[in-house]
Amino acid sequence: MADAPLPQSLGAADPASADEAPLYVPRKQIYPQAVKGRFRTIKWVVLAITLGIYYFLPFIRWDRGPNAPDQAILVDLPHRRFYFFFIEIWPQEVYYITGLLVLAALTLFLMNAVAGRVWCGYLCPQTVWTDLFYAVERWIEGDRRERMRKDKEKLSLKTVGQKGLKHFIWLMIAWWTGGAWVLYFADAPTLVYELATFQAPLIAYIWIGILTFTTYTLAGFMREQVCTYMCPWPRIQAALTDEYALNVTYRYDRGEPRGSVKKNDALRRQGLPAGDCIDCDQCVAVCPTGVDIRKGLQLDCIQCGLCIDACNSVMEKIDRPLNLIAYDTDMNVKARMEGKPEVRRIVRARTLFYAGIIAVVGSIMITSLALRQNIYLSVMHDRNPLFVRLSDGSIRNGFTVRVANKHLDERRYAIGVEGLPNAKVDVVGGEIDQQGRSIIVVGPDQTQEMRVLVTQTASAAPASTEIQFVLTDLSNGDQVATSDHFKAP
Amino acid sequence: MAHETHEQVDALTGVTTTGHSWDDIQELNNPLPRWWLWTFYLTIVWSVLYAIAYPSIPLVSSYTRGLLGWHSREAVEVDLAALKDQRSGMTAKLASSSLEEIKQNPELFAFARAQGKASFGDNCAPCHGAGGAGAKGYPNLNDDDWLWGGSLAQIEQTIRYGVRSTSDQGHSGTMPAFGRDGMLKREDISNVADYVRSLSGLPTDKGADLKAGAQVFADNCAACHGDKGQGMQELGAPNLTDKIWLFGADKATIMEGLQNGRGGVMPTWHGRLDDTTIKALTLYVHSLGGDQRP
Numbered sequence: 001m002a003d004a005p006l007p008q009s010l011g012a013a014d015p016a017s018a019d020e021a022p023l024y025v026p027r028k029q030i031y032p033q034a035v036k037g038r039f040r041t042i043k044w045v046v047l048a049i050t051l052g053i054y055y056f057l058p059f060i061r062w063d064r065g066p067n068a069p070d071q072a073i074l075v076d077l078p079h080r081r082f083y084f085f086f087i088e089i090w091p092q093e094v095y096y097i098t099g100l101l102v103l104a105a106l107t108l109f110l111m112n113a114v115a116g117r118v119w120c121g122y123l124c125p126q127t128v129w130t131d132l133f134y135a136v137e138r139w140i141e142g143d144r145r146e147r148m149r150k151d152k153e154k155l156s157l158k159t160v161g162q163k164g165l166k167h168f169i170w171l172m173i174a175w176w177t178g179g180a181w182v183l184y185f186a187d188a189p190t191l192v193y194e195l196a197t198f199q200a201p202l203i204a205y206i207w208i209g210i211l212t213f214t215t216y217t218l219a220g221f222m223r224e225q226v227c228t229y230m231c232p233w234p235r236i237q238a239a240l241t242d243e244y245a246l247n248v249t250y251r252y253d254r255g256e257p258r259g260s261v262k263k264n265d266a267l268r269r270q271g272l273p274a275g276d277c278i279d280c281d282q283c284v285a286v287c288p289t290g291v292d293i294r295k296g297l298q299l300d301c302i303q304c305g306l307c308i309d310a311c312n313s314v315m316e317k318i319d320r321p322l323n324l325i326a327y328d329t330d331m332n333v334k335a336r337m338e339g340k341p342e343v344r345r346i347v348r349a350r351t352l353f354y355a356g357i358i359a360v361v362g363s364i365m366i367t368s369l370a371l372r373q374n375i376y377l378s379v380m381h382d383r384n385p386l387f388v389r390l391s392d393g394s395i396r397n398g399f400t401v402r403v404a405n406k407h408l409d410e411r412r413y414a415i416g417v418e419g420l421p422n423a424k425v426d427v428v429g430g431e432i433d434q435q436g437r438s439i440i441v442v443g444p445d446q447t448q449e450m451r452v453l454v455t456q457t458a459s460a461a462p463a464s465t466e467i468q469f470v471l472t473d474l475s476n477g478d479q480v481a482t483s484d485h486f487k488a489p
Numbered sequence: 490m491a492h493e494t495h496e497q498v499d500a501l502t503g504v505t506t507t508g509h510s511w512d513d514i515q516e517l518n519n520p521l522p523r524w525w526l527w528t529f530y531l532t533i534v535w536s537v538l539y540a541i542a543y544p545s546i547p548l549v550s551s552y553t554r555g556l557l558g559w560h561s562r563e564a565v566e567v568d569l570a571a572l573k574d575q576r577s578g579m580t581a582k583l584a585s586s587s588l589e590e591i592k593q594n595p596e597l598f599a600f601a602r603a604q605g606k607a608s609f610g611d612n613c614a615p616c617h618g619a620g621g622a623g624a625k626g627y628p629n630l631n632d633d634d635w636l637w638g639g640s641l642a643q644i645e646q647t648i649r650y651g652v653r654s655t656s657d658q659g660h661s662g663t664m665p666a667f668g669r670d671g672m673l674k675r676e677d678i679s680n681v682a683d684y685v686r687s688l689s690g691l692p693t694d695k696g697a698d699l700k701a702g703a704q705v706f707a708d709n710c711a712a713c714h715g716d717k718g719q720g721m722q723e724l725g726a727p728n729l730t731d732k733i734w735l736f737g738a739d740k741a742t743i744m745e746g747l748q749n750g751r752g753g754v755m756p757t758w759h760g761r762l763d764d765t766t767i768k769a770l771t772l773y774v775h776s777l778g779g780d781q782r783p
């Protein structure tokens with residue numbers, strides 16, 4: 001089988017001409033053709049929604065009151081806060097971000113188990129921006145054939161102008177991409193004004209520059225190379241998938257033997273086997289990664305579904321049933337060829353498992369978010385000395401207490417200790433109220449570290465024991481407690 | 490190892506082979522894309538440029554400095570300067586506020602304590618122990634017993650000028666060597682040691698003559714330690730009636746003090762630490778156990 005067709009991406013290795021095998025494969029330029037259809041429409045809608053969210057989200061306002069920013073989504077690095085609508089995350093709560101990442105990964109796995117590379121085909125930023133860049137290219141330079149012709153011809157002034165315009169628009173989109181990125185890290189309207197008047201911090205311009213560069217190169221030049229060579233997901237998803245996962249599939253049970261319309265019509269009339277594929281190569285022409293889906297599932301295919309649209313418009317024209325290429329499984333193609341029933345099983349151990357974990361992780365996160373306190377108390381016992389004997393013989397322990405007030409107004413907290421008879425609690429530098437309680441005052445959305453001394457005014461022999469620090473919000477009676485130890489000789 | 494070099498196309502994958510085959514295992518040739526190769530070459534070029542620009546190659550007793558003259562120590566200094574700059578607002582406030590004012594301002598107080606803690610670790614911990622836990626002869630700073638006074642001003646005075654230090658403004662006054670210098674006889678020392686133990690309710694030796702001890706105390710010790718042994722901060726004379734013993738409460742240790750005298754030294758920090766640091770230290774030490782006369 002020495003003349004077996006080479007996979008597209010590796011097609012250029014030419015053993016006959018080289019003494020040694022080549023060190024590299026030259027890039028094969030891809031000119032995806034415009035296409036219309038169901039999946040193209042879905043992709044446009046997804047593109048509009050995702051890019052719309054990305055570019056405009058920073059401008060949405062969310063009123064939190066006087067002591068917090070009014071931007072719905074804000075990563076406030078200097079103050080170490082993350083705002084997401086009604087949720088405010090402190091640095092010690094990054095586990096919510098971890099949770100989100102776990103959810104994201106599992107959702108990716110679930111999508112993969114249901115319908116292959118849904119992420120790659122429709123949602124991945126690489127796909128979305130590349131799609132947008134292709135649209136610009138098509139709009140200015142024309143469709144596939146025209147672009148191929150222009151690239152072969154000598155450069156004319158018009159082509160140069162068109163190419164210049166294309167790169168200019170690409171750069172604008174890329175620049176806007178970087179610009180939107182930095183808006184998530186500062187008050188968006190202010191930053192836009194500062195950027196426009198060249199007063200923004202240097203780091204903002206640097207990040208815009210970086211993202212302009214990456215967007216421009218990845219979506220304008222690297223394109224399918226990112227998916228084929230740079231991204232780990234194709235490899236991971238190939239290891240995760242199973243025979244039930246729907247994938248963009250060429251139904252060779254129906255398509256083969258392929259042949260021209262005339263030839264196959266003739267064969268059909270004679271009652272001989274004839275496939276529906278008329279070998280028009282439309283599926284290859286529209287493919288953004290230059291893949292021939294008829295060779296079966298392959299790593300380069302991002303499963304964008306565009307070849308389905310292309311093939312369906314051909315099937316319509318030649319009046320054959322649609323969906324010669326469709327979301328299907330190889331297993332079912334084989335089953336049909338053998339006359340066995342098809343198996344479609346979306347609900348199976350794998351999908352149930354993923355959905356189960358998503359549900360568990362999701363509910364843990366929601367519950368913890370709903371139950372989380374707006375006060376946070378952390379207590380650290382002095383390491384040295386563990387205890388100290390006072391001149392009257394009583395024993396005292398020192399603690400470093402940190403109180404976080406996540407409310408957006410100043411709060412007064414009373415701190416007390418439970419579990420230690422005759423305990424006296426002193427906050428160094430703190431105040432004592434009329435009822436003799438030690439008070440810690442913490443500003444809005446701030447933390448306060450205090451030194452707290454707990455003394456057991458000894459009547460009986462003091463002994464080490466577990467104690468509870470209890471913090472009471474004087475404005476509403478909310479309490480948090482944390483346990484520690486009281487050490488004695 | 491059979492090594493043949495005629496290229497073929499692998500039947501199963503349709504990929505050309507490199508022509509190398511070992512035990513009939515073919516090496517497939519899946520070459521990299523061109524841009525990848527160029528990226529690889531670029532990293533090589535980069536590493537060479539990097540080695541020229543930055544310190545990189547170790548020599549016998551030094552290393553190549555690099556054309557940019559970058560130095561990690563200088564980088565640290567720049568960072569430290571930036572940090573100082575960032576803190577300058579708070580540091581200035583610390584410098585311009587009185588100790589009392591700082592203590593009233595929670596934010597400033599926390600800043601001072603943090604600074605003081607760091608400085609304490611660098612300068613004070615060798616004698617007073619980490620966290621000011623103290624040791625025999627070195628006072629525990631967490632308790633309420635302050636030889637020279639536990640108010641903010643008193644602590645600052647002690648830190649600044651020290652105790653029996655080289656500064657003439659430091660605290661002075663020592664416990665005389667009653668035994669060695671022949672002021673008290675062995676028997677008197679034993680009796681007064683028992684008497685002193687009795688002051689804080691500690692058991693005394695069977696044959697101890699507490700009355701004689703009390704007399705010796707009144708004649709020799711009361712001038713500094715007070716007639717009831719309650720101590721005197723002006724002279725750094727410890728309170729002998731409480732539960733805290735700088736050197737130890739057992740009779741032998743007390744007798745040793747009476748025999749040879751006592752006089753621990755704390756250096757003067759004036760001129761060695763700047764004023765703000767001394768302030769921060771004062772507030773930190775005060776927060777440990779200051780101002781708490783029983």
Ligand code: SF4
Nearest residue numbers: 120124126227231233
């Ligand atoms: S292969 Fe990677 S980069 Fe390409 S579409 Fe899929 S996830 Fe995105």
Ligand code: SF4
Nearest residue numbers: 287301302304305307
């Ligand atoms: S083969 Fe079809 S589904 Fe796969 S990338 Fe190409 S057009 Fe998209």
